Amino acid sequence: MVKYAGGALIPTIELDRRSPGSLSTQLVGGLRRLILSGHLAAGQRLPSSRTLAQDQGVSRMTVVTAYEQLTSEGLIASRVGAGAYVSAALDIDRPLPAPRTLGGLSGSAAPRLARLSVDASEQYFPRLSHPEAPCAFVTGTPANDQFPMALWARLSAQYWRQPRNLVLGYPDAEGLYSLRRAITMHLQANRGITCSPEDVFIFNGAQDAFNRIGQTLLNPGDKVWIENPGAIGARNSLISSGADLVPVPVDNEGIDVAEGLRLCPDFRLAFVTPARQHPLGVTMSPGRRFELLGAAERCGAWVIEDDYDGEFHYSGHPAATLKSVDTSGRVIYVGTFSKVMFAALRLGYVVAPPALATVFRRVAGATMQGAPASLQAIMASFIEQGHFTTHIRRMRRVYGDRQKALQDAAGRHLRGLLEVEPTSTGFQTVGRLAPDFDDLEVIARAAERGIVLSSLSRFAITPVAPGLILGFSAVPPAAIEAAVEELGRLLRGMRAGAAKAPG
Incomplete structure (x- = not known):
């Protein structure tokens, strides 16, 4: 519908009064689109604030505020006694909006992407979607109904009552020291891993850790063993790094190392879930573990151990971590709190082998922003006070x-x-x-x-x-x-x- 008002013909701009955005902000957005798309030409007179307010069903002050914003942006100009006009500075050849297709932008307007991004996007595996409310038999979702919300809220309140300078500054890129220390103590006591806080790096979830490991260690085309079937998220992260994935079958002892060597003896990296293979659920046998570590040492390769739910066992003792029996420093251990605590926490960590710790520290200092300090500090308190165990x-x-x-x-x-x-x-x-x-x-x-x-x-x-x-x-x-x-x-x-x- 087109309104015939004093000045330019202004299409009715849809304003959502239930939106959290103010009406003046919505009006600015609508007028801006009309001007930048060329529907309102340079030099065209705009309706008076009173007329536009009547046409759009808003107060005059809303229109005045919108005109002032567009004037500050240089999109309109006011002439004393003559009203507001589309800025003459816009009298240039402006590209009209490109036609859209069902898939998004048309071919002529498609963005130019890095070759690595194009190659990766064509190989990604679709991730599993999770329903808003837990239901049977959704996977990878902790028991939200059992999480101690009141305790978490109390620890959160304690954190935010500290002096401002302690809670509002930038976190350490490697991760909050108190959390890295707490993780070190927990792993030593419960997962058999000997490490120091300097070996631990905090990430925004395990997925972020896999991305960083791939970016740090892999060149495009490097061969990576991946369990088949195996974890989709980790697989997509390695694809993003340009890895050439080599699917290695899994039997009742875990990844088939002999078959991996037959398929690809010059692998650069192997991704495994030894404590509980994802998704088959088998535990990697001791013999297969030493076989994998020996192959990695001979090839100069690294091994990512994803211990995503190794804390949870219902009979006997938990399986040992691969990291705990690694004597040659080839294993990069990745853990996550998202499975143990709650999915929205998005806190993961890496225990780097000695040969990589310095490299990870340098990369972290140069490129990482760090996970939110508040979540790290609350999680550290949760562990230190015994609530985690x-x-x-x-x-x-x-x-x-x-x-x-x-x-x-x-x-x-x-x-x-x-x-x-x-x-x-x-x-x-x-x-x-x-x-x-x-x-x-x-x-x-x-x-x-x-x-x-x-x-x-x-x-x-x-x-x-x-x-x-x-x-x-x-x-x-x-x-x-x-x-x-x-x-x-x-x-x-x-x-x-x-x-x-x-x-």
């Missing part, structure tokens, strides 16, 4: 109960339909469908009923045996029981429907 012990019981609930319910409702593999660690397990089911069809049909399942194939670069990933950490046992029962009804219905189908 208490939380881990409690969550082991919670996740153990939820894992048992899944296993028991599967035995009652999924027999002959889906074999859910038992696990004594982690947040999730693998389910093997009976041969007469298509995993992707099951996933789609389950989603219609509010059940989230993931296909094992989406974690793989080269084909693997079909299967489903079922997370059990996010919801309580009653919700797990109900979802398993509903999944059983779905699978029995699909089987009955297939039996009735002609041919």
Whole structure:
């Protein structure tokens, strides 16, 4: 709709009165777009503030404020006794907005990207999306219903009551020393890793750590062993660094080192999840660990150990870390608080081997902004005051109960339909469908009923045996029981429907 007002013809500008942005700010944005796009030509007279206010249904002061802002930007000019005009300085050839396609910008307006970005974007694997509210059987999500919110709030309040200069300044690029010291003490006591605070570097989550490691150690085209199937986020980070990924199969002892050497004997880096392979859940055997370390030492390669949920085991003792048995300094250990605490925390850390610590420190000082000091300080207090250890012990019981609930319910409702593999660690397990089911069809049909399942194939670069990933950490046992029962009804219905189908 076009308004015929005194001055230029001004299209009605949509103003959202529910928006947090003021009406004058929205009006400025609308007029700015009209001017810069050429719809309002240089020298054109604008409506008076009173006329535009009436046309747009706003107060005159809102228009006056908008005109003053555009005048300060040099987009309009006022003439005494004659009103406001589009600035004559804009009487130049201005490109009109490029036509848009469904995919975004048109080909002629597509941005020129770095070659590495173009190559990487064509190889990325889509990451799993997470629902707003936890549900069965979403993966990688801690039990938000069990997190000690009141305790975290109290520690947060204590932090913000400190002197301003202590809490408002720039954090150390390597990470807050108190948190690095707390991590060192925890790893020594619970994960068998001997290190010092100077070896620890704080990142904005494990994903950020993988990005930095790749940027520091890899040249485009360097060969990187990656578990197949394996972690999608780490894989995409290494692709961003220009890595040439070599998918190495996983068996019941972990990554197949002999096959990796056959496929690519000159690897530069290997990415592994030894404590609990993601997503299959197997623990790397001692023999396979020493085999991997020996191969890395002979090739001069590095090994990234992602210990994403190694804290959680429900029987016996936790598996040792690869870092704890590394005598040649080849292992870069990556840990995260996002799985142990809550996903939004976005705090991860790296324990660098001695040969890389100096390099990481120099890179951090030159390029890293550091994770928020407030989160680091609160997390440090959480560990130092003993709450972290208490939380881990409690969550082991919670996740153990939820894992048992899944296993028991599967035995009652999924027999002959889906074999859910038992696990004594982690947040999730693998389910093997009976041969007469298509995993992707099951996933789609389950989603219609509010059940989230993931296909094992989406974690793989080269084909693997079909299967489903079922997370059990996010919801309580009653919700797990109900979802398993509903999944059983779905699978029995699909089987009955297939039996009735002609041919």
